[in-house]
Amino acid sequence: MKHAPLEAQARTLEATGAYRVLRRIAPLPLETQGPRDHTRIGLFLDLETTGLDPACHEIIEFGMVPFVYTLDGRILGTLPAFNRLREPSHPIPPEITALTGITQEMVAGKTIAPEEVAQFATQAALIVAHNARFDRLFAERFWEGFSTVPWACSMEDVPWQAEGFEGRSLGYLVMQAGWFFDGHRAADDCLAGVTLLTTRLPKTQTLALSALLQEARQPRWQIWAENAPFDLKEKLKARGYRWNDGTDGRPKAWFTEVPQAQKEDELHFLKTEIYLREVALLTREITAWDRFSHRA
Template sequence: MRGQADLFQGLDVIAPSVQKPVTSDIQLKPQGQRRAFRLDPANFEMAADSLEASGQYRILRRLLPRPVTASRIALPGGKLAVIVDTETTGLDHTRDEVIEIGMVAFSYDEDGRIGEVVGTFNALREPSVPITPEITRLTGITPDMVRGQSIDLDAVEAFIQPAHLVIAHNARFDRPFCERLIHGFSLKAWACSHAEVSWSNFGFEGSKLGYLLSQCGWFHQGHRAVEDCHALLEVLAASLPGDAGSAMSHLLISARKALLRIWAEGSPFEMKDELKKRGYRWNDGTNGRPKSWFIEIAEDAYEMELTFLRREIYRRDVEPFTQKITAFERFRSTS
């Protein structure tokens, strides 16, 4: 193996000053007197490994999308999932419009092991309303980029048709926009990698995609639809700390569980703060659902929640309207 000093030949790299002695072939000058090295591009990975091994550096590698295989068919015993991401003119799916959609289709098995990428899709769309400077700042999409562009909806329908599962990092946002584009999205089971993986339990201090990706050792060009899909795939494939398996395995466990949505209809107004504290959310009734506070809980928590409502909120026997919610209904705007 080449000596560590030999790695630093070919490219200028500035070595940071350190306060403790470094045992290596490279002699660093005191603080304020930095030494430049030439690093051969052929040795980038060896140099990165050496820096990580020192314990004084953390390396982020540029995310390179996985190659796409020729077949769109799942392997025997396997299934297909589609990661989807949308960029829009705003947050309201009833009024705002999709200006970009990106998708990555991949195979997986029942245990959450991720196989090959079998297809990608990306398209821009010119909206009927102007793209604001704020949306351009957030998405990187300018009016010039979308001028004259449209999304081939038949192609989108064909792309998602074989999928057993659709995954988004904020499915509560993306699913309503996608369903407004294509009816086929409403027929699919959905999973949310943001809400259905307990990232904090695995030592992550945040759940934004860019943060999760950096914790897995990668960086990418964020806020463009298909790039974010590739990024999410690597986050789902990464091994979690403590031999906890992959994030995909935990996402599948969550997605397979049915939830109960309990509606606290007619609850006393003065109890609204208690409901909020408990995790209830308000629905204003404009989406066809009850105008009421509601909560989604695991099936085995139903009796405890019913006791809470009867004793703390209504203070009488009630039988609240309750719905069973599976991955096919979860995150829908009108479910």
């Protein structure tokens, strides 16, 4: 093993209790694929874009790292990555270049065909992103096939805070788990995300991917607080409700999303603390096929 002497030194330093050594993230060699009926191919996806609004901003880098995993949440290894740059129709804003390191010169003349993405992504049984609420909207506008695959979020679907982690940014979580990487480039972020999902959570000793899969498999419910009293909006916000302005065809109202087990408690909260009466509330079941999309 090429780095064995250095790893021995790192372990010696850590054993003193005075040092903590971070390991650089690297591809995970796939040593065995395992029986096909017990394994799946997941796809960790990350996009760099010219802004936050998929209606007017564009993808400038597309990264995807496939990984083989077992149904109980063990990652067996990674497969070759997809990483492409794309020239947008308008110049890249300076603040995006400062964040990602991607310049106008780097993307000049570069294109990504939806067919390329489709050929690579069709192998996936699950798409994972770190902040899927952002990535899924851009991805589906680029290739509609992303709307037919279940998605999960490595930021929202793993109980990082309950397990003792501080913050939810990818770079910070990776550092707390004992690694480092060159961030804000799509393929690097993807590999970091896959590696993070191999973490065994410190309190429950559950694998991070196992926790993510368990959460993604559970139906969730959107609950809409239509015509809620205006003077109670801060109470709704404090409980995690988000405002929808109605321009997407959904109600103009505050709403939240909760697991099946919390549905009745949330309805009780609205009736007893917001409306102060019995009221018929709009609820919608959301699964991984629609979660994080414009349909949810």
